[in-house]
Amino acid sequence: MMNKRVLITVLSILFLFLFLGIWKGYIVLNDVPPFILPPPEAVGQRFVALIANGTFIREGWVTLYTIILGFSIGSTMGFLAGYFSARSRTFEEIISPYVMVIQATPKVSLIPLFVIWFGLGMPSKLLLIILSAFFPVMVNTILGLRSIPEDYSNLMTVLKATERQRVLKLELPMATPLIMAGLKIAMVQSVIGAIVSEWMAGDRGLGYLLVYGSSLYDANLLMASILATTFLGLILYWSIEFVEKKLLFWHESKLAFTEGT
Amino acid sequence: MSETVVRVKNVGRTFVSGDKKDRKEFIALEEVSFEVGRGEFVSLLGPSGCGKSTLLKIISGLLPATSGSVEITEQGNDKVPPFGFVFQDSVLLPWRTALDNALFPFEIMGKREKSDEKHVRELFALAKLVGFEESYPRQLSGGMKQRVSIVRALSYNPPILLMDEPFGALDAITRDNLNNVLLEIWESTRKTVIFVTHSISEAVYLSDRIIVMGTKPGRVLKDMKVTLPRPRNEDTKLSPEFYVYVRELREMLK
Numbered sequence: 212m213m214n215k216r217v218l219i220t221v222l223s224i225l226f227l228f229l230f231l232g233i234w235k236g237y238i239v240l241n242d243v244p245p246f247i248l249p250p251p252e253a254v255g256q257r258f259v260a261l262i263a264n265g266t267f268i269r270e271g272w273v274t275l276y277t278i279i280l281g282f283s284i285g286s287t288m289g290f291l292a293g294y295f296s297a298r299s300r301t302f303e304e305i306i307s308p309y310v311m312v313i314q315a316t317p318k319v320s321l322i323p324l325f326v327i328w329f330g331l332g333m334p335s336k337l338l339l340i341i342l343s344a345f346f347p348v349m350v351n352t353i354l355g356l357r358s359i360p361e362d363y364s365n366l367m368t369v370l371k372a373t374e375r376q377r378v379l380k381l382e383l384p385m386a387t388p389l390i391m392a393g394l395k396i397a398m399v400q401s402v403i404g405a406i407v408s409e410w411m412a413g414d415r416g417l418g419y420l421l422v423y424g425s426s427l428y429d430a431n432l433l434m435a436s437i438l439a440t441t442f443l444g445l446i447l448y449w450s451i452e453f454v455e456k457k458l459l460f461w462h463e464s465k466l467a468f469t470e471g472t
Numbered sequence: 473m474s475e476t477v478v479r480v481k482n483v484g485r486t487f488v489s490g491d492k493k494d495r496k497e498f499i500a501l502e503e504v505s506f507e508v509g510r511g512e513f514v515s516l517l518g519p520s521g522c523g524k525s526t527l528l529k530i531i532s533g534l535l536p537a538t539s540g541s542v543e544i545t546e547q548g549n550d551k552v553p554p555f556g557f558v559f560q561d562s563v564l565l566p567w568r569t570a571l572d573n574a575l576f577p578f579e580i581m582g583k584r585e586k587s588d589e590k591h592v593r594e595l596f597a598l599a600k601l602v603g604f605e606e607s608y609p610r611q612l613s614g615g616m617k618q619r620v621s622i623v624r625a626l627s628y629n630p631p632i633l634l635m636d637e638p639f640g641a642l643d644a645i646t647r648d649n650l651n652n653v654l655l656e657i658w659e660s661t662r663k664t665v666i667f668v669t670h671s672i673s674e675a676v677y678l679s680d681r682i683i684v685m686g687t688k689p690g691r692v693l694k695d696m697k698v699t700l701p702r703p704r705n706e707d708t709k710l711s712p713e714f715y716v717y718v719r720e721l722r723e724m725l726k
Binding site for chain 2: 360362363365366367368369370371372376380381384460461462
């Protein structure tokens with residue numbers, strides 16, 4: 212078993228080198244000018260340099276901060292909307308047409324409007340991220356709460372559980388796997404929302420660096436910035452997964468994780 | 473018969489579906505009456521659709537009856553019900569260990585004495601679950617999960633045990649094992665048991681009395697005493713008397 216793991220790791224790393232090799236080879240063979248496609252080592256150097264001079268730390272922090280704020284607000288609202296929808300059909304029927312309309316609208320198309328209303332910067336960015344995070348959390352919260360088998364609820368009735376005990380000791384833990392899945396999607400959507408809104412309406416942040424690089428025809432800066440956004444996305448996604456693994460140690464989907472270690 | 477603790481009187485239950493124009497009524501139970509004495513093991517036996525599970529839910533108060541009444545004379549209170557309920561699925565909380573699941577009722581009822589955990593650990597021994605107290609449900613087999621769920625139902629020591637096809641989802645071998653475990657638990661705790669099943673041999677093997685139910689509408693066909701000697705074991709199933717009961721019931725349910 213161990214040998215197989217080593218083999219997978221080695222092959223996986225080899226794959227990266229193969230990719231970098233093809234990239235470099237293509238440039239050398241076709242004599243591609245660096246302002247169109249810089250070689251991998253130049254992108255790497257630029258990436259390190261932008262971290263060292265503080266640009267990525269500064270701009271990355273702006274993006275990170277916006278994402279965390281927008282994600283927190285959006286997913287909390289999504290959770291509450293989902294919770295009350297699952298509890299009350301009437302509430303769901305009242306809000307669902309509006310939620311559908313918002314969800315059917317490509318959210319990027321709202322940014323120009325936000326810019327007119329709120330100008331460039333934080334408010335426009337936040338609004339887009341909130342809208343992006345809201346829906347997946349809401350839908351999954353409803354699904355999670357509705358898919359609890361009836362006999363669990365019967366058990367709570369037999370034991371004369373109070374409403375509060377029902378929610379805290381049965382419904383929320385039972386719905387957690389699906390709520391976590393919703394939060395993961397919401398996080399990915401939030402990162403996309405942040406980069407796109409910084410691109411269109413930003414005056415700061417990693418998305419803004421992309422616009423800046425594009426206007427300068429600086430492919431090297433662009434690729435280094437893309438790398439930075441990738442890292443940011445990965446770190447955020449992994450933090451959610453980390454929380455998920457801690458919360459859902461008992462869930463089937465984590466079976467291999469707990470028994471393999 | 474010993475003192476009556478559950479009295480089911482002319483219970484009827486009608487389910488209504490559809491809207492005003494296309495109103496459909498389904499009579500699940502009609503004029504069902506029987507009594508259960510203290511310490512008796514009574515099975516409700518019948519094919520699917522005879523309303524036996526519905527009847528058990530009415531007895532437990534999970535469903536209201538459309539007509540008639542259920543009287544339980546054993547004392548519960550506003551926190552503690554006079555019965556424990558075992559469902560068809562084990563309905564264990566997957567984030568709790570077997571022991572924590574069995575202790576769950578105390579957490580809901582808000583009171584747990586030191587002796588309670590001791591009592592639950594004794595039930596674990598009776599259910600042959602020693603060594604699995606700290607296991608999570610996903611680490612247990614179907615049969616073991618159902619045993620934990622029986623322990624949970626008995627944890628707060630209710631005088632009555634209601635069981636809704638508890639072994640219906642298990643394979644035949646596991647089911648035989650659990651029947652024996654249940655008999656052992658019953659012999660040593662002497663609870664009043666109402667046991668819903670569609671298995672003729674299971675009903676004969678376990679019960680003092682069998683309430684045989686028919687369909688369309690769900691009703692009582694016969695109230696049959698089973699006088700096979702106790703304690704019962706695998707040999708009971710090989711006796712000619714056992715077959716007499718099984719044959720008679722099979723005829724009745726044809």
